[in-house]
Each structure stands twice: as structure tokens, then as C-alpha cells.
Amino acid sequence: MADSDGRQVDGVNHATGKIYRLKLFFNNEGKELTKEEKQRLRKEKKQHKKNKKDDKGPPEKEKEKEKASVPAPSKPATQSPAHKAAPAPVHASESAAAAEKPAKSKAELRAERRARQDSERTSKQGKKEGGQQSASSKPKATPNELQPVVKRLPEHVQVDDPAALKKLAKKLERQQVRQIHSCDLPIVPLRSDYGYKVSLFSHLHQYSRKSPPTLQISIPATVIHPSIVRLGLQYSQGIIAGSNARSVALLHTFKQVIQDYSTPPNEELSRDLVNKLSPYISFLSQCRPLSASMGNAIKYIKKEISNIPSQCKEEEAKGKLQACIDSYINEKIILASEAISKYAIEKISDGDVILVYGCSSLVNHILCKAFEKQRKFRVIVVDSRPRLEGREALRRLVKKGIRCTYVLISALSYILPEVSKVFLGAHALLANGYVMSRVGTSQIALVAKAYNVPVLVCCETYKFCERVQTDSFVSNELDDPDDLIVTRNGKSHLENWQTVKSLGLLNLVYDVTPPDFVDLVITDLGMIPCTSVPVVLRVKNVDQ
Amino acid sequence: MEFNVLVEYFRAQIRGDPDVASAVAAIRSLLEFLRRDQSETILGLRENMTQAIRRLEETDSSVAVSSGGELFLRFISLTSLEHPDLSQCKNVMIERGELFLKKISLSRGKVGKLCHTFIKDGAKILTHSSSRVVLKVLENAAADNKRFTVYVTESQPDSAGKRMAQKLRKLNIPVMVVLDAAVGYIMEKVDLVIVGAEGVVESGGVINKIGTYQMAVCSKAHNKPFYVVAESFKFVRLYPLNQQDVPDRFKYTADILKTVKDLNQEHPMIDYTPPSLITLLFTDLGVLTPSAVSDELIKLYL
Numbered sequence: 001m002a003d004s005d006g007r008q009v010d011g012v013n014h015a016t017g018k019i020y021r022l023k024l025f026f027n028n029e030g031k032e033l034t035k036e037e038k039q040r041l042r043k044e045k046k047q048h049k050k051n052k053k054d055d056k057g058p059p060e061k062e063k064e065k066e067k068a069s070v071p072a073p074s075k076p077a078t079q080s081p082a083h084k085a086a087p088a089p090v091h092a093s094e095s096a097a098a099a100e101k102p103a104k105s106k107a108e109l110r111a112e113r114r115a116r117q118d119s120e121r122t123s124k125q126g127k128k129e130g131g132q133q134s135a136s137s138k139p140k141a142t143p144n145e146l147q148p149v150v151k152r153l154p155e156h157v158q159v160d161d162p163a164a165l166k167k168l169a170k171k172l173e174r175q176q177v178r179q180i181h182s183c184d185l186p187i188v189p190l191r192s193d194y195g196y197k198v199s200l201f202s203h204l205h206q207y208s209r210k211s212p213p214t215l216q217i218s219i220p221a222t223v224i225h226p227s228i229v230r231l232g233l234q235y236s237q238g239i240i241a242g243s244n245a246r247s248v249a250l251l252h253t254f255k256q257v258i259q260d261y262s263t264p265p266n267e268e269l270s271r272d273l274v275n276k277l278s279p280y281i282s283f284l285s286q287c288r289p290l291s292a293s294m295g296n297a298i299k300y301i302k303k304e305i306s307n308i309p310s311q312c313k314e315e316e317a318k319g320k321l322q323a324c325i326d327s328y329i330n331e332k333i334i335l336a337s338e339a340i341s342k343y344a345i346e347k348i349s350d351g352d353v354i355l356v357y358g359c360s361s362l363v364n365h366i367l368c369k370a371f372e373k374q375r376k377f378r379v380i381v382v383d384s385r386p387r388l389e390g391r392e393a394l395r396r397l398v399k400k401g402i403r404c405t406y407v408l409i410s411a412l413s414y415i416l417p418e419v420s421k422v423f424l425g426a427h428a429l430l431a432n433g434y435v436m437s438r439v440g441t442s443q444i445a446l447v448a449k450a451y452n453v454p455v456l457v458c459c460e461t462y463k464f465c466e467r468v469q470t471d472s473f474v475s476n477e478l479d480d481p482d483d484l485i486v487t488r489n490g491k492s493h494l495e496n497w498q499t500v501k502s503l504g505l506l507n508l509v510y511d512v513t514p515p516d517f518v519d520l521v522i523t524d525l526g527m528i529p530c531t532s533v534p535v536v537l538r539v540k541n542v543d544q
Numbered sequence: 545m546e547f548n549v550l551v552e553y554f555r556a557q558i559r560g561d562p563d564v565a566s567a568v569a570a571i572r573s574l575l576e577f578l579r580r581d582q583s584e585t586i587l588g589l590r591e592n593m594t595q596a597i598r599r600l601e602e603t604d605s606s607v608a609v610s611s612g613g614e615l616f617l618r619f620i621s622l623t624s625l626e627h628p629d630l631s632q633c634k635n636v637m638i639e640r641g642e643l644f645l646k647k648i649s650l651s652r653g654k655v656g657k658l659c660h661t662f663i664k665d666g667a668k669i670l671t672h673s674s675s676r677v678v679l680k681v682l683e684n685a686a687a688d689n690k691r692f693t694v695y696v697t698e699s700q701p702d703s704a705g706k707r708m709a710q711k712l713r714k715l716n717i718p719v720m721v722v723l724d725a726a727v728g729y730i731m732e733k734v735d736l737v738i739v740g741a742e743g744v745v746e747s748g749g750v751i752n753k754i755g756t757y758q759m760a761v762c763s764k765a766h767n768k769p770f771y772v773v774a775e776s777f778k779f780v781r782l783y784p785l786n787q788q789d790v791p792d793r794f795k796y797t798a799d800i801l802k803t804v805k806d807l808n809q810e811h812p813m814i815d816y817t818p819p820s821l822i823t824l825l826f827t828d829l830g831v832l833t834p835s836a837v838s839d840e841l842i843k844l845y846l
Contacts, residue, residue, distance in 0.1 A: 347785065347789075349788075421785070452786075454785035454786060456785075516820075519747075519785055520747070520783060520785060526781075527746060527783040528746070528838055528842070529746070529747045529748065529819070529835060529838050531835040531838070532835070532838040532839060532842065535838070535839045535842050536842075539842070
């Protein structure tokens with residue numbers, strides 16, 4: 001099929017494949033779009049979008065309907081791909097005829113965008129009801145409306161909603177379309193869930209450690225950097241665990257990626273690098289869901305990258321970015337833990353019996369520092385299955401020479417009358433003052449409150465996140481259920497748990513502790529009550 | 545200015561005006577110290593000021609002197625001190641010091657105006673020991689032609705409650721003195737509890753005369769509102785987790801700290817009331833919930 005200008009536009013079944021072809025076609029034309037032309041195009045696109053916003057605010061859907069009506073009067077639910085291809089060349093010819101020569105490329109891009117939106121809308125119309133349609137078109141709605149900023153659940157944790165899964169799959173494919181590749185295997189594969197999921201948590205992913213995410217990746221993975229693949233595997237196998245460790249590993253890997261990065265000929269570093277990082281981040285979140293600290297770190301890096309001035313030379317820009325990452329690690333993690341230790345040591349007095357749970361790098365650091373400062377105290381390490389992280393903490397503390405006791409969490413109410421203080425680490429601090437931490441933390445805080453033992457949470461400010469959660473169900477992580485199978489005397493009774501249809505194994509990773517149970521939060525800004533987390537977030541946002 | 549002269553000046557201030565808050569007297573003395581200071585550099589000036597505050601804390605070990613002094617120092621140095629001439633910098637600091645002093649002298653009046661509207665006609669109020677701010681609040685309420693009765697605890701070991709009762713009788717407010725042990729007994733009769741504070745800590749809790757914590761626990765058990773009235777210069781950067789965590793230098797009076805060796809034999813003069821037992825705090829910054837105190841402190845100190 002050819003349009004009026006005689007250019008070949010193939011009618012391909014796959015909607016994204018069609019756009020890929022179109023783009024290839026436009027890019028391989030005689031006149032190549034230079035960097036300046038691309039910048040100009042972008043500016044024009046922005047201006048165009050702004051004009052659209054100024055004309056109509058809320059009735060964005062009407063505008064879409066208007067666009068829909070322009071190419072074809074009727075849009076039946078099951079439209080063949082041939083029809084889909086038809087509006088595109090029609091548009092191209094229309095707008096090509098209307099506009100002058102230099103503005104042709106802008107119109108073509110607009111047509112391509114409209115065609116993409118049309119195809120998405122028709123594929124959704126067939127499957128979704130009206131309510132979900134409005135939900136999907138919400139991201140296209142104008143952002144400068146006075147809409148309340150609702151933090152909705154990200155797509156990758158709505159596992160039981162088929163529409164959300166489809167959207168995620170499309171998003172992953174779209175990310176790979178941006179980089180032109182020749183192989184057909186998916187770059188960022190969707191990892192499949194494993195085993196029966198307890199119904200309360202069916203909206204979360206549950207992966208098995210036996211099926212690594214790299215099984216479906218093509219070799220060589222031209223799009224994903226090998227150190228990112230390594231990092232993802234280390235996350236999914238549990239080799240790197242713990243909030244700080246994961247963030248630091250991520251930042252170091254990003255430094256490596258930036259080192260190996262070279263700007264393609266007609267691109268700007270500040271835009272292209274951010275685009276390059278997106279499939280990496282999708283891959284990492286497929287290996288193991290991102291933590292709040294990692295999310296904040298990624299936001300910071302993206303901001304730094306997009307702030308690189310365009311006239312900066314590549315080597316200089318890369319050096320600047322690496323220096324930024326180094327200073328972030330130094331300030332927010334290393335120096336922060338020094339500051340927190342300083343405040344925390346004031347709270348440790350001679351003769352104290354301190355209870356810790358699991359293995360928090362920050363709490364271990366505080367206790368070692370306090371011991372060096374000649375404070376006399378002893379530690380009770382509480383541990384829980386299946387991770388048994390307390391053993392690592394025990395090893396570190398005993399190596400220093402601190403007197404330790406080791407119990408499992410089931411003995412908590414037995415041991416608590418002896419305890420004078422409880423020190424807990426945190427994975428994230430939420431905006432309503434709730435503490436998200438390893439599963440079992442809220443239990444410890446609850447029992448400590450019942451015994452009137454003060455509970456102190458130690459957390460760096462880069463782990464503060466703007467999410468609000470009141471329970472542990474809505475957003476959590478499910479670990480490999482096979483970890484719960486225990487072998488004793490050569491017999492494991494749960495080995496064939498999959499065959500029992502009514503049996504589900506639940507291996508939760510995180511839980512949320514309400515602020516009433518926490519007496520004090522020690523951050524690098526000082527000692528604050530749990531309810532003052534939004535103030536710190538506000539102060540941080542003002543600083544940035 | 546020598547530190548002895550400073551301490552004498554401070555004591556003279558207190559003797560001259562017994563109604564003045566000890567923190568205000570301390571700040572007046574510090575301002576005078578600043579005026580007469582002879583140091584050559586700004587750093588030297590700050591050193592001297594910090595030492596002066598420490599000396600005043602040794603004289604009067606209340607929390608308010610410590611917090612007031614620290615806030616004073618922060619307030620005067622929170623401006624741009626980029627002038628090349630030291631005397632110019634000093635003039636700027638003295639100006640700000642006088643501004644600070646004027647502001648805090650008015651704070652008690654502001655608190656009184658805020659709080660007296662919470663006292664309804666026919667109310668029965670319970671208060672603890674002798675607080676000048678509570679007196680101001682009750683004075684304002686009486687001036688507003690409200691009828692109310694006041695129960696005051698004796699507040700041993702210094703029987704400060706009896707002095708409070710005398711002052712209230714002068715204002716023609718019906719008052720009854722009860723034993724410290726009778727707080728639980730009287731709680732069902734009263735409608736609300738108002739106490740002053742020597743210091744307001746970061747968590748939103750208060751440090752006050754011994755017996756306040758008991759009263760707070762009783763009022764919580766009876767579901768009576770527990771109000772604290774305090775000026776903003778009493779906000780202090782402390783975060784006690786429990787009674788033991790309050791530093792020794794606040795618990796005992798200055799003379800006892802200097803003379804007695806074994807503090808375990810002495811009885812502390814103050815206790816700590818955690819924020820979960822406090823309903824509202826009335827300050828010159830407004831009416832705050834205990835969790836908002838931390839917000840205000842962050843604004844004041846960060």
C-alpha cells in the first residue's frame with residue numbers, strides 16, 4: 001500500500017511494529033535530522049502541546065474523540081490492522097499537502113503520534129469498560145489541572161489486573177522500540193509468577209529464585225549493560241540484600257554505565273542517557289522490586305543528568321555525573337550514618353540492655369561506635385525465619401567484643417522485661433509517619449510498647465518517601481515461597497506443597513509499624529518524633 | 545564583663561521583679577553582658593556568650609534558662625554579620641537582642657489571651673504548683689467576668705501551691721488547696737487541668753514540677769483535658785525517652801548539684817510528662833498539638 005507521495009508504508013499487524021517501521025523509514029530518509037533540527041522539533045512539539053492545553057483544559061477526551069472522528073467516522077471495536085494503517089497515510093498526505101516543506105517532518109511526527117494513540121485506544125476499547133478507559137486516558141490528561149496528586153499503585157504491583165499487565169508489557173516494548181535493534185527476543189522480559197498466591201496478596205508478584213530473570217534475555221544483550229545484568233541477578237538471588245547495600249550497589253553500577261556510555265552522533269547526553277537508563281531500571285525492578293531508597297537515588301540521578309548543560313563536553317559531563325554520584329553516596333549514606341551514630345550514642349547509657357532485630361547496617365554501626373566510646377551495654381539480637389539475618393548481625397557484634405544474647409522472635413515476650421531500649425532499622429519512612437521495615441518489626445514495636453520499653457528507629461533521610469500506607473497489604477514484596485520449606489532429619493513435609501490445591505505459602509518481606517509504637521526517630525537531621533516526617537520532607541523539597 | 549558581675553546582675557533582676565520569668569531575667573543579663581563585652585572577634589564573642597550562658601545555668605538550673613539562653617544566641621546570630629567592622633556587628637546583634645527581649649516579654653500576655661477562652665463559665669480547674677503563666681491565664685479569665693473555682697495542689701517539698709493560692713485569693717478567685725496525694729480523688733470533680741511548664745521538649749512532652757506526670761496520668765484515666773501553657777522560649781532541644789533520660793542538671797537545684805556527692809539520695813524536683821498524655825499546648829506561637837511542637841522546633845532551630 002502506498003500513500004499519495006509514493007512512500008512505502010507497510011501495513012504490519014503489530015501496532016508497535018508499525019510505528020517502528022514508520023520511524024525507521026523517516027530516520028533513513030535522504031535528509032537526516034541533525035541535532036539542532038531535533039531540538040527545534042522538540043520545541044515545536046512543546047509549543048504545540050502548550051497551545052492545545054491553552055485551548056482546552058478538562059475536555060481532553062472530547063479532543064481525543066475529535067481526533068478519532070477526523071481520520072475515520074466510525075471506530076468499531078474490532079478494527080483490522082489494515083484500517084489502522086489507513087488513517088496514518090491519509091493524515092500524512094493531508095498534513096503534508098497542507099504544510100510547507102520544512103514543517104513536513106513535524107506534521108509527520110504528529111501523525112505518527114496520533115496513529116499510535118488511535119491504535120492504543122481501539123485495542124483498549126475492545127477490552128475495557130468506560131471506567132478503565134478514563135483511567136488509562138488519565139496520564140494523557142493535562143497536568144496543569146488542579147487535580148490532587150494521587151499516588152496510585154504502580155503498574156508492576158497490580159498483578160491480578162490483566163489490563164495493567166498489558167499496559168506494563170506495552171511499556172516494556174515501547175522502551176525497546178526507542179533503541180533500534182535487530183533481534184526479536186524481548187529485551188526486558190516479563191518474569192512469570194510462581195506458585196499459588198494467598199488471595200490477600202494476589203496483586204503482588206511472587207517469583208522463584210530457581211528461575212532467574214536472565215533466562216529469556218538474548219545474548220549478547222545489546223540493550224542492557226552487563227553490569228546491570230549482574231546486579232539484577234545479585235538482587236534476585238539475594239546476594240545483595242539490605243536497603244543501604246542495594247542502593248550503594250546500584251549507584252556504583254550506574255557509575256560504570258556512565259563510564260561506558262558514549263553519546264550517539266545526533267543526540268544530547270542529557271536526554272539520551274535518561275532514555276538509556278529506563279530499560280535498565282525496568283530490568284532491575286523485574287529482578288526484585290525497587291526499594292524506596294533506590295527510587296530516591298534514581299530520581300536524583302535522573303535530575304542530575306537532565307541538568308547537564310547541552311554545551312558540556314562528553315568527558316566533562318561524565319566526570320561531573322560520577323562526582324555527583326560519589327558525593328551522594330558520601331553525604332546521604334556514609335556521613336549520615338556518622339551523624340546518626342553521634343545522636344544515638346547520647347541515648348545509650350551505661351548498663352543498658354539493647355534489643356535489635358535482624359541485621360540493619362546502620363544499627364550495627366551505631367552499636368560498634370558506642371562500644372568504641374567505652375559505653376557499657378549488652379545486646380539482645382532477635383532473629384526470625386526464613387532469612388535468619390540476625391546471625392549476620394550477631395557475627396559482626398561478637399567480632400567487636402560486645403556481649404550478645406540470641407533469641408528467636410517467638411521468645412520476645414520472655415526476653416522483653418530485661419530490655420531497656422529497642423533499636424530498629426528502617427527500610428523506608430512513609431509520609432504519614434509509618435515505618436516500613438523487615439517483617440516482624442511491627443510485632444517487636446507492639447510488644448515493646450506493651451512493656452513500656454522505648455522504641456528508637458534509626459533511618460537516614462534519603463529513605464524518606466512521599467507514599468502513604470496504613471497497612472502492610474497494599475504494597476509489599478513476596479519472597480520465594482520455597483524458602484519456607486524446612487528439612488528436618490532428612491524429611492521435609494512441605495516439599496510437594498504445590499500439589500495441595502488449598503495450600504498457599506506466604507513469605508512476606510516487609511511490614512509497616514504505626515507511629516504510636518515508635519518513640520523516637522534518629523535521622524541525620526537530628527532526633528524527631530515519628531509524626532514529623534512530613535516536615536522533613538517539606539524542608540528537603542524546599543532545599544531542592 | 546566578669547562572670548561574677550553577670551551572676552550578680554542576674555540575681556538583682558530576679559530580686560527586683562519577682563514576677564519576671566527567670567529566662568527573661570537571664571536574657572536581660574546576657575544582653576547587658578553583650579553590651580559590655582570586650583572581645584575582638586565574633587568567634588570570641590560567641591565563646592564568651594556560650595560561657596556566660598553556662599554560668600547562668602549553674603546559678604539557676606531550670607530548663608527555661610538553658611533554652612532561653614540558647615534561643616537568644618541563635619536569634620542574634622541568625623542575621624548576616626558580614627560587616628567589616630566588629631562594633632557594627634555588635635550593634636546589629638544588640639539590636640536583635642533587644643527585639644528578642646521585647647518579643648518574649650509580651651509572650652506571657654499572648655498566652656493568657658489565647659487560653660482564657662477555653663475556660664467556660666462555672667468551670668472547675670485543677671492546677672499544679674505555682675506557675676506565673678497559669679496565674680496570668682486565670683487573671684484574664686476572671687477579668688472576662690467568668691465564674692470558676694480553682695483547686696491547687698500543695699506541691700511539696702517547697703509548698704509552692706500555697707503561694708499560688710494566696711495570689712489567687714487576692715484576685716478574688718475561689719480556691720482550694722489539696723494534698724498532692726489527693727489528685728486522683730479530686731479528678732472526677734474537675735472539668736479541666738491547666739499546668740505551666742519549665743521546658744517543652746522536642747517530642748512535645750513537658751518538663752515541670754514533680755507531680756505533673758501523676759496528674760497527667762490521672763486526667764488521662766478520667767478523660768479530662770490536660771492543657772499546658774508555656775512561652776516559646778521554653779522550647780528546648782532535648783528528647784527524653786523516659787523519666788531516667790532527663791539530664792541530672794535539670795532534675796536538681798543548682799546548690800544541690802554543687803554540694804551533694806551521691807544524687808541517688810536526693811529527690812528530683814522535676815518530672816517529664818510524655819506527649820501522649822497532653823491534649824493541647826498554649827504558646828505565643830499559637831495553640832499547638834504535641835506533634836506540632838516538633839515542627840515549630842525544627843523551624844526555630846534548623
